[in-house]
Amino acid sequence: MSGRLDGLTSGSADWSGIRVLVTGLGVSGFAAADALHERGARVVAVDGGDPDTNAALGERARILDILGVDVRLGPDHVTGLPDGETDLVVTSPGWRPDQPVLVAAAQAGVPVWGEVELAWRMRAAVGPAPWLTITGTNGKTTTVEMLASMLRAAGLRATAAGNVGTPILEAVLHPEPYDVIAVELSSFQLHWSDSIEPYASACLNLAPDHVDWHGSYEEYQRAKGKVYARTKVACVYNVQDPITEQLVMDAEVQEGCRAIGFTLGTPGLSMVGVVDDILADRAFVEQRKTSAAELATLDDVRGSAATLAPHNLANALAAAALARSYGVAPLAVRDGLRAFTPDPHRIADCGEVDGVRYVDDSKATNPHAAAASLHAFEHVVWVAGGLLKGAEVDDLVRDAAERLRGVVLIGADRARLAEALARHAPDVPVVDVPSTDTGVMETVVAHAAELAQPGDVVLLAPAAASMDMFPDYGARGDAFAAAVARRAGSTGE
Structure with a gap:
């Protein structure tokens, strides 16, 4: 059967x-079962x-049952392989x-594939859409959506898929084929993927996360590094995060694939970076x-935001590097960022x-993301806490200490932060x-307001799950936002 599975490539x-x-x-x-x-x-x-307590599960099960799929729900069915022969397991990323x-x-x-591996193997036999793949501890969703915006600005039919937006299998099997797909990949998805050949790939950053799932930080790194395997044209890495460059050096890539760095500083050869207030490309120009080449300005990245967070600038540079690797013109990079x-x-x-x-940065669900958020502001009253998932917070607190005007702690693991x-x-x-x-956010915002001074930022960046x-x-x-709005209303602003 292994030989037959090897032949399943479209x-x-x-x-x-x-x-x-x-x-x-x-x-x-x-999507996989269907x-x-x-x-x-x-x-x-x-x-x-339990479909009685999970309506969405019950609806999916009902549809698959009507189609003729053998659906088995409940804890008794997830203790081992079902009776009879099984040639292949296709698992969801959370398992x-x-x-x-x-x-x-x-x-x-029995081979185990993730749904991303299945999607790769179900692409069109002729002229399938190339994949531009992105992983990292933080910033994946923002970067993949920036990239998709740049690709569309270049006139390409493109979408963001994978761990965000459209399920990757739906994107691959869409009746109106895409020209190119920007694919966000989690460490879970990469763990179960072994044959993907990205056109270009990027690992944005690395910090301890999901160690409970992978068993160790080393295994988490190994999973993230798989994003670079078999890449054809460009492996994009973070100059400020040397581990990402090492992952590129360790990867088995295709002949001619280049290592492309992105940096918040002045770009060296084969890098994209920043010169004054310009995003500059020294990787995909003939006279590099x-x-x-000028790609965009800092204002193009900032948009309507009051603050340009450094990590969002890094995300924009990574997206620009991937877009340029695919031949997207500088003006389309700029227009994609503006859109x-x-x-x-x-x-x-x-x-x-x-x-x-x-400021609401509730998406900062781990210490690495919270650190990036805290460093975007000079004086902060920090709202933090929740489920730390085993993550260490000493480095986070030590590095942010000088910025902190005060801290309001919430959630199950607040004692560790304290x-x-x-x-x-x-x-x-x-x-x-x-x-x-x-309803605790009313109290949280009131305490934060007492700690803050004019010019400060009250920042919800919990460093923990919710x-x-x-x-x-x-x-x-x-x-949090609703509590702020009520406070603004009560003061007449």
Whole structure:
């Protein structure tokens, strides 16, 4: 059977009769089960969830059942492989390698693909859309959406897919084919991918994250480094993050592939960077030894935001490097940046009250992201806390200490942040808010306002996940913004 699986390299290949177990019926799992069944595979789809308490799961299961897929829900169906032969497991990215079904597959020698690997193997046999792939601990979604905006500004039919926006399988199988796809890849997705050949690829940055899933920081790095494997034209790395360059050096790439750096400083040869207030390209111009191409200005990246955060400038440079590797003209890079609108909860201005700005960066769900956010402002009252997922916070607190006017702590792991603050910022006033009620943001904003001075920024950059108090980081950010709006209304602003 392994030989037959090796031959499955396009959607028009012979998938009939392949016995596939699809684990997880989220958006990507549903798409995988549907596509496999449509091509004649014999599909069993399992999920440990309860359709009575998860309406979306129940609806997906109902549709697949009508189509003829064998759907099995509940905890009893995720303890091992189903009875009978299984040729292939296609897993959703959230399933850890130590999940019993996946352990059983490994022990039985059954190949495990992620949905991204499946999507790569289901591309069109002739003229498939190239992939420009992006990973990193932080900034992936912003960068991939900036890149898609640049590609569209160049007149290409393009989309952002993968870990953001359109499920990658849907993008690959779209009835109106794309010219090129900007693909965001998480470390989970990369772990289960082994044959992708990107046109160009990038790892934006690396910091400890998802160590509980991967088992160690080294394994997390290894998964991230897979983004560069088999790249054809350009491996884009972060000059300020040497680990990303080392990952490029360690990667097995295709003949002629170049290493392209992006930097917040003046670009060297084969880099994109910043000269005065200009984004400059010294990588994709013929006379790059002596000249550079102007791509955009800092104002083009800033847009309507009051502050240009350094990490957003880095995201723009990485996107520009990938776009230029694909032949996008400088003017299209500029126009794509001008057309780009950031997703909510990413350095989002919530307004000004009594001379104090309030900024929602609820998407900063790990210490690395929070550090980038904190360093965008000079004086900060920091709203932090939630589920730290085992992450260390001492470096974060130590590096940010001089900027902190005060700190308001929330969430399950706030004590660990309080301990780090006591060690590294003992003179910074800290308010501990023990309530886990979702209405707590009213209190949080009131405490932050008392700590702030005119000209300061009250910054929600939690450095932690939100699920201890909120359904997701978006709900947390919405609660913060609503509390700010009510405070502005009460003061008459």
